[in-house]
Amino acid sequence: MIDDMAISSILHVLLLSLCFRYSSSSSSTLSSGFSLSVEKPEDVLISPNGTFTAGFHVIGENAYVLAIWFTRLPQSSPNSNVVWIASRDQPVNGKRSSLSLLRAGNLILSDAGQKNVWSSNTNSSWPTRLALNDNGNLVLYELHSEETNILWQSFDFPTDTLLPGQQLKNDTQLVAARSDTNVSSGFYKLFFDDSNVLRLLYHRLDVSSVYWPAPWMLSFEAGRSTENSSRLAVLDSLGSFISTDNFKFTTSDYEISTQRRLKIDPDGSLRVYSLQKNNQWYVSWQAIADACHVHGICGVNSMCKYDPSHGRKCSCLPGYRIKNHSDWSYGCEPKFEFSCGQNFLKLPGVEFYGNDYVYKLNISFKNCKNLCLHDCECRLFQYTFGEDMGQFRCYIKRILINGHNSPSFRGTTYLRLPQTNEGSFLEEEESARDDGDVCFVKFEGASQNVSSFVKFLLWFSVAVGVLEVLCISLIWCSLIRPKKSSDSNPQVYNFLSPFRFRKFTYSELKQATKGFKEEIGRGAGGIVYKGVLSDQRVAAIKKLNGDNTGGGKQEEGEFMAEVSIIGRLNHMNLIEMWGYCAEGKQRLLVYEYMEKGSLAENLRSNTLDWTKRYNIALGTARVLAYLHEECLEWILHCDIKPHNILLDSNYEPKVADFGLSKLKNRNDQNTQSFSMIRGTRGYMAPEWVFNLPITSKVDVYSYGIVILEMITGRSPMMMGNQSDEGEEAQHVRLVTWVREKKKNNNKTTSEEVSSWVKQIIDPALISEFEVEKQKIETLANVALRCVKEDKDERPTMSQVVEMLQSQEDDYAAELIMAA
Template structure:
């Protein structure tokens, strides 16, 4: 039997009191102990495996474990700021991690450390165990050890989480055997040093926590630097690689190699690099993170709005971060986008892997060496930094191009005027890497291309620049070995399962008969809809809890009120509570049926619904920017955004009218029913007044009366009435 030493917390009269199991037993004699025991004893007799689980613990002692199957049991710091436990990083994939206990505005948590980021464990049978010999191990499905501290101790040990966010393995004498501060992943916390033996490594993406391509560490010259370490090439990009260390204000004459920042936000390194956070001061939670986009940033927590604000970053120009778009790609500055940039393939190239944008692009044509059919496509204001196969001074353009055609390893060249010497220089590129396009860059790069296609590429250059490679959610690549099967044990399990299955079937049959007798025809329709549409059916209590008892209203209309909520899987949702008087069950089911038949990037996505007595609710994706009506009265929409919103809305309506398998009338298109996401992408919402029409039935709506909001009447009514 596994032992677990923990501290249990009883919440009584709004106070949290730490107590032991013996104290709980004594307290039960003072307030209603007998009724409670009467309820518990039958459970213990019926289910011997029944045990009390606590929501959190302060420490783990030797021979105790944390199970991945009980993710709610976590270690917490005494100040309640940090938690340590099993964190979900994918489908059936978990990492042992440390995170801030308070969720952000969107329901997500901020992780600051992970033990097994590159080898997630199975969601069953895996556990973290503190052995008697002082070694802390993480096992995957009870088979292999995927991570360990490799520590030993003859005295007793315990694992605890400090107020600083440092997970520490201590002996009974107070000796630190291991601490998470000495093995950071992608984040530093206040007073956590970065040393010669440690480094920060970015994650692969916002949703994939495994190790990425960007690193912050001290190089061999004792200088703190940022490096792109990709699958094929690597290069340093901060400090500026064309500068000497002293030109960048760094000193290499100190071999201690330590960098740290304090609680005020003052960062200092032994190479003389330092900075102060923009909101320097006490009482603010801060972190320094090596982000997946290659930038190192300091964040400060806005506790009121529950968001992290950037208070310092190393690179102000995101396109000058090496490898950000992969090979054969261009990075273009796009200020109105959240990332500030956009990646696109070079004309004539195509994206290499649709599931991973960072792998860049590959040529969509074939060229032979020294071929007369080879030409050069000029890309103005474009630079590809590094990877010069050769440089030639005082060269003619014709000579530079001829040399590149004859060199099979030459992919293009840059022809640049040197104002100091007064003549042109030629730089041949063996790889088209670290490419970016900016109006401030005055020179031109010439890309080797098929001569016959150059006029086509040149004519459509603007389209190439505007087409972006959309980032995707990288999936975890993992597999688990099946455990060896014990024949006798397997037979006993199957036999017990068969007996239990028969009992469950009998119980379910009785419950089903009782349930069937109570159901009316409308309930049968609801069950059928759930099967046919594939939407998740929520309970009213679930949605009531998600919205904090419908506390935050974000919209209101004739059909009902919309509330903001956070679902159990941490997704932020817009939950529409339909008016019981105005919206009957048939109308509600018609709306769900309509939405279930359409799918378009400019139409709102529905995640589920609720039918509970008189309650009718719909669960939509949450749109950060709200409705178009709200934004029209602000200064956030310039003419370019307005144009794209109009085009996107028209595309959504065109899809409903002309591209669906069935013709859909919205009947109530107005600014209040056009929602905007964080990038101002429009999505047409609220199909509550629509009706689905078969194409074969013509364009007769079948509605008995005109529907819609006065002033926004659908043009279809002109033909029908």
């Protein structure tokens, strides 16, 4: 009987143990003496609110890691929702591996029941428990009678992700994964350096370099402080990040309640991801706009090219081939044997940053080239002119890394290649976009088997071509040679490029404006002066304010790079930029001069009839559609208002000052994420005020306000009067006033529709209403759609063009029928 009772008691205890073990694996805690098995998918810990799960995560065939991930979210890649891994570089077997919490207080990850690959290295004489909290923190703590003591927590050992409330400290760092499918440690890390500054580092066994903040900038130039040695950084739940080195930012969706995470991605960029309502992640902030500024992103012996509309593209240097078609970080290898050859291939616009074996100042091109020729390990040399010091610079490089196409690079790169029999060869360049697909592009080269007759024809053609060029040059110079000035000093001319876009000197523009005397406009960005250029063209010259100029070398380079992009844009309703000036702290923009001034001036003087106003609305819509959808996708105006819509002699509209917010404060990373307010009060979309994501719809809203102002003749923040408000004058929003007029019109007949539209139009033009009624009604309805509070309810600018153009087509058809 006793034996039966004993056996019954033992079975009862075993049953309770199994039940307890099962319950612990499906709850948020694991008690000491129990474990999670890799072979049981149900052996997981789930946070009390269900947001996070901890357990074994599969990363490959029969390969698992102990991880924490967001529960039940769609995955763009197998590891896209993982936020923490215990031992990323040593996965465990899919059989007999386990996570055990020993009674001695140590948490151990075992591989196939044989060896321990990871441990919390803790011990305790008290009972312990492992818990997954709602914030994603996995915590091991002691169960005291009076207090709870934390022995270990995952927040103290981040991998590549910081969750809101999780601190990055002086002894921790974020290390990117090797790739989207390989969770092992990659080449990029976020950490506090010895000077207490938060930095991004590219690190491999053979090379290491900091690439953010910009390595050529001093800490204070990048807005960082080295004084605070506490070294802490944290992202809060509202989307605000703050670091003890004075680096701060807010996400584009700041203060919106959602899940967020700060992650250093395999491509080396630091981003904040926010969860949308459809459970998809989107980037709400990123540290680096140009992916090619990340060091080592394409590996050695390669070039990187970045286009905002197409992303990053890697390509091998001529004479080199890709090492690994699925991973560009391996770079390229030569297809030839290195020798002390004397062939150099010119690579204009290509820069290799860092890793200079020799750096020389004030040196001739010939001597720079000889330095490379006399060093058999020299693979490349760069020759540049530094305007800041007024000296030529020579860079000799043995390691070819961080190569990229840079519009702002003021120099030329010369790649050393082997000597071939005929002095020329046929090379292939291997290139790929971000998706890793490889294509082959042929470089033009001469055949090695060329007959003497063909060579004779070739040289004869070259000789004839040279003579033609000389003749054309002589005729051209005789036609455009400038006349001598009244003084004895010869004038130095910088002739226009084929696109009529050039760099001016400050003295040229000062002379053109007669010392900046005739002011024709001003705004928050700067003052506009009228000037006459040396070729007698009348120009509008805008002198940017000091806050918008920047003075460093990098600011100047980026200013000129972006201005050159603007200079290449071409649209009949976009004001033509003729050039710029960037000297010291001076930043000036040179535009074509608009005879009729701005739309704001013409609205005040009542010089525009309804036909002109409609054409201005249509032309403005067309150029905004071009900027938003037909051009580079990131070009937003951000300040559409009558002052920035200029009119030529035929009253054709030309939009000015577009995109200049991107030329300001380039060191401020918030500028890139549009977390700072842009625009003018009264014309700004609600997204700016409520820190919502900024899209092209902000321009649509501003455009709608401009149309309402053209129809009513009233400013966006107009003054009410007794007839409108029934009380003393007060500020009233134009949008609200127009909506009220339409709301009070309850009937639906066309006459009544005309009635409410007639009540809002500019009184000075009421006599034209009956003739232009259809156009005015169309404008009014389009404007009200554009100023919807919800950006998703607003049309795109191409849709606006279609609506206005259809009205124009109907009007033209009526005229034809009447004729």
